[in-house]
Amino acid sequence: MEEVYKKSVELHEEMQGKIEMVNKIPVDSKEKLSLVYSPGVAQPCLEIEKNPERAYDLTIKGNTIAVVTNGTAVLGLGDIGPLASLPVMEGKAMLFKKFAGINAVPICIDSKNTRHIIETIRRIAPSFGGINLEDIAAPESFEIEEALQDIGIPVFHDDQHGTAIVTLAAMINACKVTGKKLTDLKVVINGAGAAGIAIAKLLRCFHIDSPLCQSVKTLIVCDSKGAIHRFRNDLNKAKTELLKYSNFDDVEGDIHEVIKGADVFIGVSKGNILNKEDIKNMAENPIIFAMANPTPEIMPADALEAGAAIVGTGRSDFFNQINNVLAFPGIFKGALKARASTISTEMKLAAAYAIANSLENPTADEVIPSALDTSLAEVVAQAVEKAAHSERELEKQIAEAEAEMND
Incomplete structure (x- = not known):
């Protein structure tokens, strides 16, 4: 380095x-x-x-x-x-x-x-x-x-939403490869910053009313002190809001305890926090997205040796690089073409599915397109622009209906 x-x-x-x-x-x-x-x-x-x-x-x-x-x-x-x-x-x-x-x-x-x-x-x-x-x-x-x-x-915080969109795209394809269903997944996220909270909201469809959004079954978010639960008195506003859609059973403990039985681990905090035993303690064929940079939460070789079915990281020198560049260029291109005033949840979901569906036959080594795929931005842009126009048309129809009712 x-x-x-x-x-x-x-x-x-x-x-x-x-x-x-x-x-x-x-x-x-x-x-x-x-x-x-x-x-x-x-x-x-x-x-x-x-x-x-x-x-x-x-x-x-x-x-x-x-x-x-x-x-x-x-x-x-x-x-x-x-x-x-x-x-x-x-x-x-x-x-x-x-x-x-x-x-x-x-x-x-x-x-x-x-x-x-x-x-x-x-x-x-x-x-x-x-x-x-x-x-x-x-x-x-x-x-x-x-x-x-x-x-x-549009005002878009890429560290939050770009990461969440690409993570969801990778999970959609990881489920195709492993035969798992999004709605059956037990997910553990390590990191309660901007990215971790945005991923949690998208995976749990929090405040999202869209047929595209399928909520995972359960989700627990950990920070440096372990699981975020209702009995902690050190939570800020953002972490407190997490409890509206995560850890309903108030599971306590550090990441090594919380990860037991989980189908998916998503790391967006710091490296070298997991070991092979942690992977072995997860559900069968676990999905590992160890995205801490430059050092992942666990090295891909170790995770695979311990039984992981799919491993993704944030690094370009490993397979399955979960990189925001797959999302933000196309999202903004689509929003600009539509002259959108915001980037809505529907547009974000459209981007995630466009990224996922751009791979016709995902594999364990390729659940997400290459970060250097220059054709993907246009695919994402078209999906985002279409979603923006659809929402605009729906808003127009609602306004016209309300106007007729008031006449």
């Missing part, structure tokens, strides 16, 4: 960053200058003033998002601050461009105050067609995302 780190620094220094802005039109004559700037540019401005929707056609807004962070929860690095997080945000912007053709602008906000962050995003929103929240610590990330659902463009 030391060699990789060294080469990465050298590459960043050589290129002085990884992204740049490029003009679409060459400014090589007085005529071009008069069209792209003064005086001609006045007319597009007036068009947008008359009809704000025209901004999607006449400016970068229709294909540009902001990647916003405050650097409080960056990869495995933790709270490194906004400036130090910039290389990660540049990398994210590169992935949006590579896989979906979307322009993405890194915005690193120097504040840990949720009110300041919310206000900043509200003020910059007119320039963008969407906001991707990135590497913001929980529970502040929940509050920020929730508060911004009314700004007229």
